[in-house]
Amino acid sequence: MEGSAHTTAPSAQVQAAYSYCEAVTGTQARNFAYGIRLLPADKRQAMSALYAFSRRVDDIGDGTLPPDAKLARLEETRALLGRVRSGAVDEDDTDPVAVALAHAARRFPIPLGGLDELIDGVLMDVRGETYATWDDLKTYCRCVAGAIGRLSLGVFGTTAGAGPRAEHASAYADTLGLALQLTNILRDVREDAGNGRTYLPAEDLAKFGCDPADFRTGRLPASADFAGLVHHEVRRARALFAEGYRLLPLLDRRSGACVAAMAGIYRRLLDRIEREPDAVLRGRVSLPTHEKAYVAVRGLSGLDARTITRQSTRRRTR
Known part of the structure; x- marks a missing residue:
């Protein structure tokens, strides 16, 4: 089927x-x-x-x-x-x-095996798995978010003009899913801690002197460099976005607009987290409805897709 x-x-x-x-x-x-x-x-x-x-x-x-x-x-x-x-x-x-x-x-042509991967990722949550390194966390993110990117690509398809580049579309979709999931993890740091879950890599937490037990209260000791931890993960997410955005030119206009709108919302969310890292310790950071609608309109007009593609190209050529 x-x-x-x-x-x-x-x-x-x-x-x-x-x-x-x-x-x-x-x-x-x-x-x-x-x-x-x-x-x-x-x-x-x-x-x-x-x-x-x-x-x-x-x-x-x-x-x-x-x-x-x-x-x-x-x-x-x-x-x-x-x-x-x-x-x-x-x-x-x-x-x-x-x-x-x-x-x-x-x-x-939806690759339904991606939903098996999603189930595998949620099984990791149920079993209370934690992640020592970014490579470990990346495996989880590929299951719960990268797989969704690849499933979505099955619906979107690639344009006839994509040519040989189309063979890379699945990898770009997967990477964009990782970018969105890492943004989710940063946004939900306090909520996840309250539910007994820690996603950020243990090596990163140790590097910046952060104990996830403190995330539940939102009060960290003076020795913890929480802003440094957040900015470290933001840089990682931005690199993933830059790579994942290479998917956009391979999609038709409306599919590209859809991806640009969803990714644009998360990218703006990441901007907010970067500007005020401590906000995620006070509660869930979100965008107001009117700003989400604005991003969607820009996505449909192609403005965000063109801007994002230019920015990603500049980053790769630096």
Whole structure:
């Protein structure tokens, strides 16, 4: 089923399943929703199906069930994904997310194995894994975010003019996912600490004298260089953004606008964190709605895509 072409208009049952997924996306996706509204209907529906399935996986990991129950639920979700992959889900299935995802996978060459990787990443959360080095954390980020970038590329596709560069598109999408996830990690430092999770690499924490136990209260000793830690991770995220933005010229206008809008929101969020590192210790940093809408408009006009591409090119040629 993966990768097969399918252009038939959705039946009423499938359309209802997509509508359910779009409702989930609209109420829970926050930043994601601002990007995908720039897509044509078929791609927007497919992205909503991907989001709704991913949201289900994330909600299991973030929920209140005991770890053993979470592990069982995640394996049940993996089995459902297997049914989607094998073509065992039809439009009369009672699970709207499965119905929409199965139809999307017939419409577009979506590499559904990326959702297996997402489940693997959430399993790491359930097991309470921590990360000694950036390479360790990068493995986690590739599962929970890089995989989403590659799944999305299956929906977007690349332009005919991409030529030989198209073979690099998957790697760029993966890297852009890492940039977004590292930005998320910085934004959620205090919230994650309150939930007993530490994502930042232990070697980085030690280098800047930071104990994640202090993140729960937001009060760090004078010896801790929290600003230095944040700026270190911001530089890493910026390098990932610069590499990942090389994807934009390989996409059609509306897909590029979608990516530019989503990435632009996170890039502006990263700017805010860089200007005021201590803000993440007080609570979640976010952009106001009007600023997200502005970024989306710039994405649709192509302004952010052109600006980002020029900036990335300059960085690579320095």
